[in-house]
Structures are given as C-alpha cells and as structure tokens.
Amino acid sequence: MYIQSLCEFDEFMIAGNALDELRHNNLISENYIRTHMDSTMSETQLSDQYLYQGSLKSDPEIKVSSSKRVPHVIDLNQGSYQNGVITIDATAQLNGSEGFASLRDAYIMLPYKVSMKNGATAQTAAANRLCTTLKCGNWNVIDSLSLELNGKTIVSMADYKLFWNNIRAQTGYSPQYVEKHGAESFLFPDAAQSVSYSSGTNSTNGDGYSNNAAFSTSFTASAPPDGASVPNDGFVKRLLSNPPTAGSDFTSSWPSVGGTAAPTTISNQTSRGAFVVGAATANAIMGTWNHMLKIKLTDLHPIFREIDLMANPQIRLRFRVNQGTSVIAVDATKGMSLPSTTLSSGNSCPVMIAASSTGNPMASVLAASAGFSVSWGAVANALEPTVDGTYMPFTTARLYEPFVHLENPQAIISKPVKKVRYNDCYAQWFYQRAGIGKQSTQLNASFDLQLSASVKNAKYIAVLPFAEQTSNFATAAVQQFQSPFDTAPWALQPGSSIRNFNVRIGSTQTFDISHEYDFHHFTNEVAKIGAINGDLTPELVNGLLDYQTWSLTNRMLIADVSRLTERDVPQSIQIQGTNAGCQGVNLLVLVISEQELTFDRLTGEIIDYTTA
Structure with missing residues (x-):
C-alpha cells in the first residue's frame, strides 16, 4: 500500500511510525516527504495542496484477504475461580487453524461480578446502578499475567508488574482514543481537583484519600491545596458506563426493552452485562453488577502489539484476577469508613463506591449506622459465590483471536x-x-x-x-x-x-x-x-x-x-x-x-x- 495523500500521511504519523519506516517499506517517496515537511512550515494554501496531492494518484483496489473469522478459546478452569488464577490454553485448540492469527487484535472476554450486601441493619433502599463502578482502566481487574508461546515463557507473572499498564495508558493513549473506547474499557481519567481526605473520622466520601463525588451543588475552593467542590467527571462517566438494569419493567420508559423478563433475556442475548436490583432488608444483597469486560491483550502487555500475523499460534495465557471484599462502616450521619479490605487474589481493589453526600448515588440508599460490604471477582465473588448464567451468555473467560486468510501470503512465506x-x-x-x-x-x-x-x-x-x-x-x-x-x-x-x-x-x-x-x-x-x-x-x-x-x-x-x-x-x-x-x-x-x-x-x- 502506498501513502496517497496528506490525510493518509498524517494518519500514519499519528499511529506512531517514523519517516524511516515509510522510506524502508517504500510506502512514500522522498519527494513527497519533502513536500509535506515543507508544507508544515507554511500556514497558507494548505487546503489547496491537500486537494492537489489527492488528485495526483488514483485509488488502488485493496484486496488483501479473502476471509476473516474470530474463533474463541474458553478457559481451563471448569467453573472454578476461587483461587483467582485463570488459564487459557490455545495451543491445541488453534493449532492447525487456517489463516494467520493477529494477537494485536485479540481480546479477552471476562465475566466479572461486583456485589453489594447489607449488614445487620436495613438500608433505606436497595442499591441503584450508580452506587459503584470500576476504577479507571478495566485492565486493573487483572493483577498479573504470564504468556507462553510455543512452550516457552516469554512474559512472567509478578506482583505489581501490571501497574505499568496505567503508565502506558497515561503517556501513550490519546483523548480521541478515550472518546471512542472509554466506555468499553472504563477508561475515563479521574479529575485531580476533586480529591478529598478524611482520617480518624467517617465522611460522606469515605476515609483516607477519596475521589468518588459524582455530584456537587457548588463551585468553591475546597480543603486540598488546589481542590474545588467539583465532581470527579471521570468517575461520573465510568458510573454511566455500568451495565444496564435488568429484571425491571421498562414498558412505559423504554418500551423497546419491554417488561420485567425481557430486559434480562436481552442482556443475556447481547452480552451487555446487567445490573440487578437487590433488597434493602438486613443481610440481603443490595445490588449486583454483572460486567462482561472486554480487555484487549495490547492493554495488558505491549508484546501483543508486535505479533501482527502468525500461523499456528501456540499461545497459553495465565492471569491472576483481583478478587476480594471490602467492609464499609456507616455512622449516624451516613459517613463511611473502611474497617478492612480482604483480598483472596491479587493486590488491589478495582472498584469504587460512590459518595453518600446529598445528591450522590449512595445518599438515598444508606440508612443511619447501616454498614455494608462490597465484593468483586471473576464470574462469582465471596458474597455471591454461586455461578449464575441468568444475566451472562457464558460463565467462562474467553480469548477471542482473529484469523485472516490472506489472498497472497507470498511475502510471509518467502521470509517467515x-x-x-x-x-x-x-x-x-x-x-x-x-x-x-x-x-x-x-x-x-x-x-x-x-x-x-x-x-x-x-x-x-x-x-x-x-x-x-x-x-x-x-x-x-x-x-x-x-x-x-x-x-x-x-x-x-x-x-x-x-x-x-x-x-x-x-x-x-x-x-x-x-x-x-x-x-x-x-x-x-x-x-x-x-x-x-x-x-x-x-x-x-x-x-x-x-x-x-x-x-x-x-x-x-x-x-x-x-x-x-x-x-x-x-x-x-x-x-x-x-x-x-x-x-x-x-x-x-x-x-x-x-x-x-x-x-x-x-x-x-x-x-x-x-x-x-
């Protein structure tokens, strides 16, 4: 493929490729590069040049592949996820597959359940869909990862290693990527000015450092050095990215979704995930968030960016999922604090609880001095340990790996x-x-x-x-x-x-x-x-x-x-x-x-x- 226009050249540059790569692969001429680079020094006639360059060449026919399919491989856990380690072995299942696999385009689908449970005192109301959500970056539900290719361990599993993925996203991704893929990846960065702190006493945001305010009635300076009484807009967007509510009657609000049974069936059939309203009574499940998380392999490790096309991919993935439970104490003013977080797998808590101040999601839910717990895990969790496929189309982790059947793979065959x-x-x-x-x-x-x-x-x-x-x-x-x-x-x-x-x-x-x-x-x-x-x-x-x-x-x-x-x-x-x-x-x-x-x-x- 030859770069045809300034537009295509800019897109190629945005992808992070250098001019040397363009020259090396004969994608663009030296004269064209000089013309473009000269134009960047000018501020006039750019539209004329763009139109002129675009008119110089005809568009070639693009016929690279004859077919593309996306098979999936299920995990080897056989329904057991208590220890938090999930193994996906595609060595046998994909060996001999027709075409070339693209690990760069592959992703994991992970059913992930978050549950909120009441304590011994009844709450004012059951939880709503906006009471909790994931922290920024859905890859943070995975604590560590190992990769085997052709029986050789290429990437090893280690504690804290995948914290690096947050740095990669913060330094490498673009705001345009966030706009397009933020909802599916829960990739909405948190505001810096809305952080608060409370120690020794409960607060409506919780104790320690917190950044879980979704609503504010004012715009004033707050206690932190550069703080303001503003909501965390990234947190708000992640709350709105939660799965839709299922098991409720929407005939008068959204008739396309229908009555009580239809939303549940639709959530299962479309793999959208589902929020299920619980109960406010003592010791009852207040609400359940059934996430169907799509986690790109490139979000987990940069090696997957380099494996573009490979026949007979002998890949084995093992990853440890963050699983655990946080106990939340509530005082007479609905202030919250964290007595404990118990982790059964992994090192971090990947979920956030919304604030209980006026206008925030937990305000209408909590009763005075009514504590609760929140638990998270793959497929099931400590508060709801039974695997339930009612709201999920499948209850296993899956690797989806695209295969492309090339029209003419001669270039790869000659230099494999x-x-x-x-x-x-x-x-x-x-x-x-x-x-x-x-x-x-x-x-x-x-x-x-x-x-x-x-x-x-x-x-x-x-x-x-x-x-x-x-x-x-x-x-x-x-x-x-x-x-x-x-x-x-x-x-x-x-x-x-x-x-x-x-x-x-x-x-x-x-x-x-x-x-x-x-x-x-x-x-x-x-x-x-x-x-x-x-x-x-x-x-x-x-x-x-x-x-x-x-x-x-x-x-x-x-x-x-x-x-x-x-x-x-x-x-x-x-x-x-x-x-x-x-x-x-x-x-x-x-x-x-x-x-x-x-x-x-x-x-x-x-x-x-x-x-x-």
Missing part, C-alpha cells in the same frame, strides 16, 4: 522469520522507605533504593509513590490502592512531593543535577515518554496527563536511562530522592527494558527470545 523488539517490566516494592505516618511539618525523608536485580538494556525507570498506610485510614491498615474510595492504582499519592530525584545506572548518574522542580521533570521526562515525536510537534499530541493532573495526583517520577544502558550488560540500578512531603510514602519501582523475540510466522516456532 521475524524479529521484534518490545518493552517488558520488572517491578519491586519498597515498603516504608521514605517516611512513616504523617505530621504537620515536612518529613524530609531521604531514600536510597538498590534494586535486587541487575537489568539488561533498561530504557526507563518509573517510580510510583503511594501513601504509607500508617494512620492513613480511620481503622484499616491497607494500602492506598486497596481502598474502594480511592482511585489508585490509576492515581498515586495526592500531593506527592519527592525532590532531589536521581537514578544511578552502574556508576553513572542519569541526571547531571538531581531533579527538584515539577516543571522541569514534567517537561523533560514525563511529557516525552511514549509521546509522538518526543512531544515536539504540537499538531500531533498524545497522552492523558496534563501538567496539573500529574503534579497533584499522578506524580510518577520518570528517568530515561536508555542512553546509559547496554544490550547485553547487566547493570545495577539505584534510585535516590527525598520525600519532602508530610506523609510517608511506599514506593513501587518499575524498570522498563527492551526485549527481543524471533519467531517463525508460518509454524509459530519461537526461535530466540530474551526476558526481563
């Missing part, structure tokens, strides 16, 4: 071996290494972290600060990302103030002068990671973090170490800095390194590979 490069991640958790608890004055707690592993070919280091849990909640002693009121792990410790930041690779410092200032670090490191053309072309911009959001609630620290590392030389990594804030910090260090994979596109054989 392909070598790709992709990034992988090593994660290490550092507990109470940058201050403990909280105080009214600065901690100024210095840290010097030595990673336990030496890494080859590291590209960048990401340091994620989370609030140290001592006295962070009224009673609970859990991590920030285990709270159903908080937006973590999408967001980090609000107000994080780590300064004097530097990374040592071997004996060499990454920064000649340790980073102190927000504007300096955002401009030189954060804004450039994953950015089209290194964030130097304002016409082509991607990334979901603006400067203020990063500074207030998503202040990850990035160090591009690619200039200092070697492909085959293991090097020690040391992270240094000072927590200048007034609350202790737990730190998650992610080391992103480049790996290589060589495979035969005809046989699916893995010829050579490296691992993180």
Whole structure:
C-alpha cells in the first residue's frame, strides 16, 4: 500500500511510525516527504495542496484477504475461580487453524461480578446502578499475567508488574482514543481537583484519600491545596458506563426493552452485562453488577502489539484476577469508613463506591449506622459465590483471536522469520522507605533504593509513590490502592512531593543535577515518554496527563536511562530522592527494558527470545 495523500500521511504519523519506516517499506517517496515537511512550515494554501496531492494518484483496489473469522478459546478452569488464577490454553485448540492469527487484535472476554450486601441493619433502599463502578482502566481487574508461546515463557507473572499498564495508558493513549473506547474499557481519567481526605473520622466520601463525588451543588475552593467542590467527571462517566438494569419493567420508559423478563433475556442475548436490583432488608444483597469486560491483550502487555500475523499460534495465557471484599462502616450521619479490605487474589481493589453526600448515588440508599460490604471477582465473588448464567451468555473467560486468510501470503512465506523488539517490566516494592505516618511539618525523608536485580538494556525507570498506610485510614491498615474510595492504582499519592530525584545506572548518574522542580521533570521526562515525536510537534499530541493532573495526583517520577544502558550488560540500578512531603510514602519501582523475540510466522516456532 502506498501513502496517497496528506490525510493518509498524517494518519500514519499519528499511529506512531517514523519517516524511516515509510522510506524502508517504500510506502512514500522522498519527494513527497519533502513536500509535506515543507508544507508544515507554511500556514497558507494548505487546503489547496491537500486537494492537489489527492488528485495526483488514483485509488488502488485493496484486496488483501479473502476471509476473516474470530474463533474463541474458553478457559481451563471448569467453573472454578476461587483461587483467582485463570488459564487459557490455545495451543491445541488453534493449532492447525487456517489463516494467520493477529494477537494485536485479540481480546479477552471476562465475566466479572461486583456485589453489594447489607449488614445487620436495613438500608433505606436497595442499591441503584450508580452506587459503584470500576476504577479507571478495566485492565486493573487483572493483577498479573504470564504468556507462553510455543512452550516457552516469554512474559512472567509478578506482583505489581501490571501497574505499568496505567503508565502506558497515561503517556501513550490519546483523548480521541478515550472518546471512542472509554466506555468499553472504563477508561475515563479521574479529575485531580476533586480529591478529598478524611482520617480518624467517617465522611460522606469515605476515609483516607477519596475521589468518588459524582455530584456537587457548588463551585468553591475546597480543603486540598488546589481542590474545588467539583465532581470527579471521570468517575461520573465510568458510573454511566455500568451495565444496564435488568429484571425491571421498562414498558412505559423504554418500551423497546419491554417488561420485567425481557430486559434480562436481552442482556443475556447481547452480552451487555446487567445490573440487578437487590433488597434493602438486613443481610440481603443490595445490588449486583454483572460486567462482561472486554480487555484487549495490547492493554495488558505491549508484546501483543508486535505479533501482527502468525500461523499456528501456540499461545497459553495465565492471569491472576483481583478478587476480594471490602467492609464499609456507616455512622449516624451516613459517613463511611473502611474497617478492612480482604483480598483472596491479587493486590488491589478495582472498584469504587460512590459518595453518600446529598445528591450522590449512595445518599438515598444508606440508612443511619447501616454498614455494608462490597465484593468483586471473576464470574462469582465471596458474597455471591454461586455461578449464575441468568444475566451472562457464558460463565467462562474467553480469548477471542482473529484469523485472516490472506489472498497472497507470498511475502510471509518467502521470509517467515521475524524479529521484534518490545518493552517488558520488572517491578519491586519498597515498603516504608521514605517516611512513616504523617505530621504537620515536612518529613524530609531521604531514600536510597538498590534494586535486587541487575537489568539488561533498561530504557526507563518509573517510580510510583503511594501513601504509607500508617494512620492513613480511620481503622484499616491497607494500602492506598486497596481502598474502594480511592482511585489508585490509576492515581498515586495526592500531593506527592519527592525532590532531589536521581537514578544511578552502574556508576553513572542519569541526571547531571538531581531533579527538584515539577516543571522541569514534567517537561523533560514525563511529557516525552511514549509521546509522538518526543512531544515536539504540537499538531500531533498524545497522552492523558496534563501538567496539573500529574503534579497533584499522578506524580510518577520518570528517568530515561536508555542512553546509559547496554544490550547485553547487566547493570545495577539505584534510585535516590527525598520525600519532602508530610506523609510517608511506599514506593513501587518499575524498570522498563527492551526485549527481543524471533519467531517463525508460518509454524509459530519461537526461535530466540530474551526476558526481563
């Protein structure tokens, strides 16, 4: 295919491809590139040039494939999901399939159930559809992942490793992608100005850090340094993305959905998922959210972007799902707090509970001093452990993998071996290494972290600060990302103030002068990671973090170490800095390194590979 017009050229550039790739594959001429690049220096006659370039060539007929099908492979769990580990083995089921598989286009369908249950005191009303939803990014329901190709483990399973997916989305995705795919992926970033905090006492938003206000009656400055009494618009959009209500009579409101039985059948037949209203009585299920989550493999790991077309894909996936239960205490004013979160699988809580202040979803539900619990899990959960297919068309995890039958695969047949490069991640958790608890004055707690592993070919280091849990909640002693009121792990410790930041690779410092200032670090490191053309072309911009959001609630620290590392030389990594804030910090260090994979596109054989 040849690039025909400026429009197609721009689309190709937006996809992140460089001019060298265009030249190498003979997709565009040198003269055309020069013409286009010259036009970007001008601000006039651009429409004329666009029309002229488009008129120079005829449109070619595009006939690449004769058929496309999307078979699915079910998991091997046989209805048992209590331990949270799901295995999908496509080695046998897809072996010998006709055509070429595209892992880049593959996705997992995961039935995921969230339940809310009343305590010993009756509530005012049953839960409604907007009482809870998922945190930003539906991939956060998966805690860890391993990938085998042709019997070889290419990606290994490790705790906290997939927190990296939030960074990839924040730095690589575009607002236009959010507009198109936000609802299916629950990808609506949280507002930074609506974060609140309560410790030692209950509040209508919950205790600890919270960002679950869906409605506000005013617009005024609030307690946080840059806060305002505004709702979290990202949270609101995710609430609205919840499954539709089933089991209710809609004959007068939406007659197309019908009476009580019809919405249930329609939800099952269309795989939309379903919210089922419960009861307000004591110890009853208040409501159930039956999600049918579509999780793209490319959202789970970047290696899947590199495996475009492969015959006989011998793929085996294992992933651990976040499963657990949070107990919520409620006081006489309907203030909420978190006594405990118990995780049976995984490390984080992927759901959020809406606020109970006036006008918010939980306000009309809660009764004074009436506590409740919320539970989440694959297919079933601790509060509703029985597998129920009433609202789900299937009760297994499935891998959907597109196969394309090429009209002329001669180019692949003649050169079947392909070598790709992709990034992988090593994660290490550092507990109470940058201050403990909280105080009214600065901690100024210095840290010097030595990673336990030496890494080859590291590209960048990401340091994620989370609030140290001592006295962070009224009673609970859990991590920030285990709270159903908080937006973590999408967001980090609000107000994080780590300064004097530097990374040592071997004996060499990454920064000649340790980073102190927000504007300096955002401009030189954060804004450039994953950015089209290194964030130097304002016409082509991607990334979901603006400067203020990063500074207030998503202040990850990035160090591009690619200039200092070697492909085959293991090097020690040391992270240094000072927590200048007034609350202790737990730190998650992610080391992103480049790996290589060589495979035969005809046989699916893995010829050579490296691992993180």
